[in-house]
Each structure stands twice: as C-alpha cells, then as structure tokens.
Amino acid sequence: MRxxxxxxxxxxxxxxxxxxxxAGEERHGYGIMQEVARQSEGQYKLGPGTLYDNLQKLLEHAVVEECSRRSAADNPRRSAGDDPRRRYYRLTAFGRRVLLAEVARLEGVVRHARLRLQTNNPRRAS
Amino acid sequence: MTRALYQFLLWLHPPFFRQRFGEEMLWIYDESAATHGVLALFTDGLASLARQWVMRAGTWKLAVAGAGGLLEILMAGFFVMGPAPTAHVAATQSIEDPAQFSGTWKGSLRSRPIELVLAKEGTVWRGEIHFQSPDGALRSAPLEDIRVAGDSVHLRVQVDDSDMTFSGKLVPGTLGSRLVGALQATADASDDLISYSTLQAFHA
Structure with missing residues (x-):
C-alpha cells in the first residue's frame, strides 16, 4: 500500500x-545545527528557535523521535560528563521514508530542469 | 546580561514549547553565543517567539475573531444606523467545547498502540489508559487528576513505579479533531521509563 x-x-x-x-546517526540539537552548517558548507545556518520549532513539528508527525535514555547512553559520542540538558533525536522508519520521498522528488526536479536547459538552449549567432 | 535577556525571551514562549525545549535552547545559547553571534541568536529567538504564538498556539484564531468583530462594529457604524454588534461574541466562539474530549482516543506511542478513554461523570472527569508495553503485554491504568480547560487537557498516570503527566490539546482537522500532546515522566524511576514522548490520537 502506498x-x-x-x-x-x-x-x-x-x-x-x-x-x-x-539520516546518518542520532544527534542532539546543537549537533544538528553543526551538521547542517557542515553539510551546507556554512551557507545555511540554523538557529535554535528555527531548529526546535521544526523539531516540534517533526515529533508531532512521528518523523523524528527522541532517543530513550538507554539508547542515548549507548551512543559512543555521549560521554559520562554529557550536559544533562542535551536530548538526542533520531529519524523514525516513517521519517526515513519521508526523506527518501523528498530525495526522489528533488531528483525528478533536477532531471526535468536539466532536460529543459538542454532542449531550450538558445543557439548562439555564429 | 545577554544570557538573562535570552532566558526572558524563552520565558515569553508558550508554556508547552518552553517546558519542552527551553532548557535545550538555553544550552545551545551557552554553547554557540560566541561563534554564532548574540544578535543572530536573538533574531532567531524573536522569530521563533512570533511563530509559536501566531502559528502554533492558535492565537491567530482569536486575533482573526477579534478583527472580525471590530470590522463588524466599523461596518455597522458606516452602513447601519443602530446599535453595533459586540466583538466578544466572535472571539469566544473559537473556544472548544470541553465535551469534545469525551470518548476513546486511539493513537500510537513509540510505534506501539495506545488508547485513552475519557468520560465526564457529573463535574468530574474519569479515564483509563490502555497501551502495549515493550514486552508486548497489554496494560491498563487509571487516569488521575484530569483537568480540562478550553481546548487543553492535563492528566496524570501511574504505571508501576513510573509517574507520568500528559498535556495535550485538541487540534481541529478536516477528518475531525486530533488530540496532540506529550507524555512526560515526573520522576526518574527506571531506565525504561518514558522520559518524554509525543502522542497523537484520533477520536475512535
């Protein structure tokens, strides 16, 4: 069923x-902000307000979930001296399907744009 | 000084958002104020504040109702000679009927089915929670201290040594209302305790 x-x-x-x-691993809020800045090569900077406003939405739709304490304790990045205010988040199976659907949609857009740019390429006057 | 101001900015957010994310946002402020710049964090915080109150907390409904009432008064002043209608009628119509909470709410919590049954007996709300524990067993527990106000509900539930609270509100939709909220532990009894989890349920 679709x-x-x-x-x-x-x-x-x-x-x-x-x-x-x-998509790769569970992260805390600040970790998400740093990863977003890294993956966009500093072009997209997410503030905590924007991050948690969106995380709230994603938690409500069960796209993302907070990791249980036991799972978070197993995280090799989490040390004994970890700030207790940190909470870790991860994609749910549904969230992974949402991301895959978006990637497929974007691939279609890129493919279509490339095709249009090739067919509508104006001929230069020789 | 700027940290205290940022804390105040967080305090201005709706209670649900503040309780859930306030500490984390303050922690990020502590970590990133030097690298991100205080101005950028305040701008982002102000935008978040506006979004939370206008888009999320449903304040826009009251604002629209108020503006509609005001427009009605102004229109009456221009076109109709006679007493102008009052604005507060339109504003109070957006408050949900508490009786809408009665019934069975079915949803899922951490991919496992959960059911809340709420009923009003006289002036007192009573209820039960049915859910599947991680080992697959079906469990039930009475709901305690149920408080319904407007479109919000707060209650307490105790399962074994786990003491949890649920805060939720009705969210209207095209297929009927949804009950959206968060189940949060009030004490650290065990590792398996739900520390925090969002819950979305539909009227069965």
Whole structure:
C-alpha cells in the first residue's frame, strides 16, 4: 500500500537539512545545527528557535523521535560528563521514508530542469 | 546580561514549547553565543517567539475573531444606523467545547498502540489508559487528576513505579479533531521509563 506523504512533502529547506543531518546517526540539537552548517558548507545556518520549532513539528508527525535514555547512553559520542540538558533525536522508519520521498522528488526536479536547459538552449549567432 | 535577556525571551514562549525545549535552547545559547553571534541568536529567538504564538498556539484564531468583530462594529457604524454588534461574541466562539474530549482516543506511542478513554461523570472527569508495553503485554491504568480547560487537557498516570503527566490539546482537522500532546515522566524511576514522548490520537 502506498503511503500518503503529501502533507509533509515537499519539505521546507530547514526540515530537509534537519532530516539529512539525522539520516546518518542520532544527534542532539546543537549537533544538528553543526551538521547542517557542515553539510551546507556554512551557507545555511540554523538557529535554535528555527531548529526546535521544526523539531516540534517533526515529533508531532512521528518523523523524528527522541532517543530513550538507554539508547542515548549507548551512543559512543555521549560521554559520562554529557550536559544533562542535551536530548538526542533520531529519524523514525516513517521519517526515513519521508526523506527518501523528498530525495526522489528533488531528483525528478533536477532531471526535468536539466532536460529543459538542454532542449531550450538558445543557439548562439555564429 | 545577554544570557538573562535570552532566558526572558524563552520565558515569553508558550508554556508547552518552553517546558519542552527551553532548557535545550538555553544550552545551545551557552554553547554557540560566541561563534554564532548574540544578535543572530536573538533574531532567531524573536522569530521563533512570533511563530509559536501566531502559528502554533492558535492565537491567530482569536486575533482573526477579534478583527472580525471590530470590522463588524466599523461596518455597522458606516452602513447601519443602530446599535453595533459586540466583538466578544466572535472571539469566544473559537473556544472548544470541553465535551469534545469525551470518548476513546486511539493513537500510537513509540510505534506501539495506545488508547485513552475519557468520560465526564457529573463535574468530574474519569479515564483509563490502555497501551502495549515493550514486552508486548497489554496494560491498563487509571487516569488521575484530569483537568480540562478550553481546548487543553492535563492528566496524570501511574504505571508501576513510573509517574507520568500528559498535556495535550485538541487540534481541529478536516477528518475531525486530533488530540496532540506529550507524555512526560515526573520522576526518574527506571531506565525504561518514558522520559518524554509525543502522542497523537484520533477520536475512535
């Protein structure tokens, strides 16, 4: 059965970056911000307000979930001296499908744009 | 000084958002004020504040109702000679009927089914929670201290040594209302305790 992802896809740039940051591993809020800045080579900087506003939305739609304490304790990046205010988040199986659907949509857009640019290439006067 | 101002900015956010993310946002402020710049963090915080109150907390409904009432008064002043209608009628119509909470709410919590049953007996709300524990067993527990106000509900539930609170609100939708909220532990009893989890349920 095909899932209806239309209320979520297309994703906003902030959500796309957040989900991409969480696709590899679970991260805390500041980790997500740093990963977004890294993956966009500093072009997209996410503030904490924007991050948590979007995380709230993603948690409500079960796209992202907070890691349980046991799972977070298993995280090799988490040390004994970790700040207790940190909470870790990860993609759910549904969230992974949402991200895959968005990637497929974007691939289609890029393919279409390339095709249009090739066919409508104005001939230069010789 | 700027940290205290940022803390104040966080305090201005809606209670639900503040309780859930306030500490984390302050922690990020502590970590990134030097690298991100205080101005950028404040701008982002102000934008978040506006978004939370206008888009998320439903304040826009009251604002639209108020503006509609005001427009009605102004229109009456221009076109109708006679007493102008009052604005507060339109504003109070957006408050949800508490009776809408009655019934069975089915949803999922961490990919496992969960059911909340709420009923009003006289002036007192009673209820039960049914859920599947991680080992697959079906569990039930009574809901305690149920408080319904407007479109919000708060309650407490105790399962074994886990003491949790649920805060949620009704979110209207095309297919009926949803109950959206968060289940949060009030004490660290064990590792398996739900520290925090969002819950979305539909009227069955």
């Amino acid at each position: 899932e209806d992802l239309s209320p979520l896809v297309p994703l906003s740039p902030a959500i796309l970056h957040i989900l991409t940051a969480l």
